[in-house]
Amino acid sequence: MHALIEAHGLSKKFGKVEALSGLTLTLPAGKAVAILGPNGAGKTTFIRMVATLIQPDHGTLMVSGRDVVRDPMAVRRMIGLAGQSAAVEEMMTGRENLMMVARLYGQRRSEAVASSGRILEQMDLVDAADRWVKTYSGGMRRRLDLGASLVGSPRLLLLDEPTTGLDPGSRNEVWDGIREMSWAGTDILLTTQYLDEADHLAAYIVIIDGGRVIAQGTPDELKSRAGADMVELHTVDVPTMQRAAEVLGSLGIAEPSTDPATRRCSLAAPGGSRLLPVVVRALDDAAVPVEDITLRRPTLDEVFLALTGHTTGSTTTTTTTDTDPTSPEEDAA
Amino acid sequence: MTVDITLDRPRPARPVGVAENGGAPYLVASCQVAARTLKKFVRTPALIVAGTAQGVLFLLIFRYVFGGAVAHLGTLTYVDFLVPGFVVTGVLFQGMGAASGVADDLEGGLFDRLRSLPIRLLSIITGRVGADSTLVAWGVLVMTAVGFAVGFRNGGSVPDALAALGLTILYGFAFVWMFIAMGLAAGSPQAAQGLSFLVFPLSFVSSAYVPVATMPGWMQGFATNQPMTQMVNTVRLLTGGPGAEQLLGHSVSYYLVRSLLWSVGLVVVFAPLAVWKLKRS
Numbered sequence: 287m288h289a290l291i292e293a294h295g296l297s298k299k300f301g302k303v304e305a306l307s308g309l310t311l312t313l314p315a316g317k318a319v320a321i322l323g324p325n326g327a328g329k330t331t332f333i334r335m336v337a338t339l340i341q342p343d344h345g346t347l348m349v350s351g352r353d354v355v356r357d358p359m360a361v362r363r364m365i366g367l368a369g370q371s372a373a374v375e376e377m378m379t380g381r382e383n384l385m386m387v388a389r390l391y392g393q394r395r396s397e398a399v400a401s402s403g404r405i406l407e408q409m410d411l412v413d414a415a416d417r418w419v420k421t422y423s424g425g426m427r428r429r430l431d432l433g434a435s436l437v438g439s440p441r442l443l444l445l446d447e448p449t450t451g452l453d454p455g456s457r458n459e460v461w462d463g464i465r466e467m468s469w470a471g472t473d474i475l476l477t478t479q480y481l482d483e484a485d486h487l488a489a490y491i492v493i494i495d496g497g498r499v500i501a502q503g504t505p506d507e508l509k510s511r512a513g514a515d516m517v518e519l520h521t522v523d524v525p526t527m528q529r530a531a532e533v534l535g536s537l538g539i540a541e542p543s544t545d546p547a548t549r550r551c552s553l554a555a556p557g558g559s560r561l562l563p564v565v566v567r568a569l570d571d572a573a574v575p576v577e578d579i580t581l582r583r584p585t586l587d588e589v590f591l592a593l594t595g596h597t598t599g600s601t602t603t604t605t606t607t608d609t610d611p612t613s614p615e616e617d618a619a
Numbered sequence: 620m621t622v623d624i625t626l627d628r629p630r631p632a633r634p635v636g637v638a639e640n641g642g643a644p645y646l647v648a649s650c651q652v653a654a655r656t657l658k659k660f661v662r663t664p665a666l667i668v669a670g671t672a673q674g675v676l677f678l679l680i681f682r683y684v685f686g687g688a689v690a691h692l693g694t695l696t697y698v699d700f701l702v703p704g705f706v707v708t709g710v711l712f713q714g715m716g717a718a719s720g721v722a723d724d725l726e727g728g729l730f731d732r733l734r735s736l737p738i739r740l741l742s743i744i745t746g747r748v749g750a751d752s753t754l755v756a757w758g759v760l761v762m763t764a765v766g767f768a769v770g771f772r773n774g775g776s777v778p779d780a781l782a783a784l785g786l787t788i789l790y791g792f793a794f795v796w797m798f799i800a801m802g803l804a805a806g807s808p809q810a811a812q813g814l815s816f817l818v819f820p821l822s823f824v825s826s827a828y829v830p831v832a833t834m835p836g837w838m839q840g841f842a843t844n845q846p847m848t849q850m851v852n853t854v855r856l857l858t859g860g861p862g863a864e865q866l867l868g869h870s871v872s873y874y875l876v877r878s879l880l881w882s883v884g885l886v887v888v889f890a891p892l893a894v895w896k897l898k899r900s
């Protein structure tokens with residue numbers, strides 16, 4: 287059994303810009319993997335290399351045991367690619383677009399009809415199937431594009447920034463589509479600059495920066511590596527929050543931080559769960575009422591900052607969700 | 620409380636029996652790629668109207684505005700002189716759409732998708748060439764019909780006229796390779812459109828609309844030897860009868876050999892360039 291992807295010392299220069307500089311990575315099959323990194327980290331270069339669209343200057347890259355340079359056709363038989371822009375034809379219907387790709391994968395007409403129908407259902411596009419793509423919303427186009435990459439039932443699905451440029455509603459639609467594929471058993475390699483996207487979609491995250499792997503692991507592993515758990519509590523009003531902060535400060539563990547806008551107060555808690563009862567008891571003794579209290583892991587934003595020394599810069603784009611530390615919990619609720 | 624939101628819930632094993640994708644045979648792949656471009660064309664009225672109406676308009680202007688000043692060119696009437704030139708240079712104006720079309724596909728990510736599929740790279744290009752050549756052929760037929768409507772009459776035999784029609788489409792095919800290579804090299808639709816202005820010296824500085832002999836000497840060198848002149852004169856001789864031969868001073872075969880060499884040359888130069896550019900896009 288080969289690893290899904292084995293990369294050794296991959297480097298690639300575009301002119302003077304070094305997009306990849308000695309990237310080495312082994313990914314096992316059977317997991318949804320996110321390549322996470324800021325703009326210019328080399329994510330797209332790497333995924334285009336896996337898709338056989340560009341060749342490395344140095345190093346080797348094997349996909350399921352096949353060399354992308356020496357045997358690109360064998361790799362192409364296993365993959366489906368959805369690039370950064372939805373590569374669908376506006377003047378054809380959704381069904382025609384899927385049919386075309388299915389035929390190009392080598393399916394006979396009848397097979398192509400069947401697989402296109404299946405994908406339209408899977409991507410929730412049955413009602414729009416016979417409308418021109420011109421009339422589709424951005425989210426529908428992206429889902430159709432994902433569907434086109436899936437119409438050949440590829441072993442490995444490559445998604446390059448699948449939600450870049452989408453509004454939050456469309457993004458959620460696309461996320462649902464990707465989860466659907468992942469649950470259906472397709473291996474997925476996706477790139478993203480959004481931490482919450484990697485956290486939502488992937489079981490394994492590789493963080494790259496400057497064309498190199500900075501860290502990798504499950505979301506939980508990466509979060510533990512970035513540091514302590516946080517105790518966070520929520521109060522009815524700001525004076526209560528301030529009293530709670532005084533109580534937490536008096537414990538002598540760390541300096542609590544407060545956020546009057548959300549009436550939240552948080553404290554780094556190296557003891558993890560053992561510390562939680564202590565905090566609750568202290569608040570109880572001081573008769574400070576709290577709405578709720580949680581022990582949470584640091585967000586990937588905090589992880590990224592700890593590992594690379596800078597943030598992802600994702601807050602400047604419109605599609606990112608609130609990077610407030612509490613938002614992942616709210617999303618999941 | 621924090622909820623685990625990753626996808627660590629059990630996933631079914633990979634569906635058993637899913638074969639690898641064989642990829643479409645060469646011809647099927649090319650036809651699929653061509654069908655897309657053709658569908659896009661017939662479903663975009665603006666494309667048809669812009670291309671066709673512009674040609675008709677220009678033919679009317681040349682025929683009736685310039686045709687009034689130049690009723691005869693030696694032994695040929697101006698309309699019999701003009702229409703072959705007009706139809707043949709028309710392949711450039713119809714074909715230049717291929718350059719921006721290809722650049723569009725490149726920018727829109729379509730070529731990335733196609734190149735990631737298990738099909739031959741060349742089948743993508745020949746599909747595009749096939750579609751754009753079909754569009755050029757359509758333009759040639761429309762212009763020929765309009766040519767007859769404004770007074771053009773075939774002075775040669777019917778087989779010669781049909782050969783002229785076939786040759787015009789062949790020249791169009793050769794130039795489509797050039798436009799596709801240009802579109803791939805340009806990188807953006809805007810740049811491709813810029814490069815397409817090359818068609819103006821090729822069409823106007825030729826024997827298409829006026830005899831080369833009326834141009835200044837420094838221009839004649841280019842005008843006499845560039846491919847359009849050879850192609851236009853071949854068609855003019857095939858459809859103009861004895862009057863044309865007297866005016867042009869060479870036989871059909873003289874221009875035919877030169878225009879066929881140019882056609883082969885265009886494909887030989889631009890086909891590898893297009894493949895190379897697509898591979899590196």
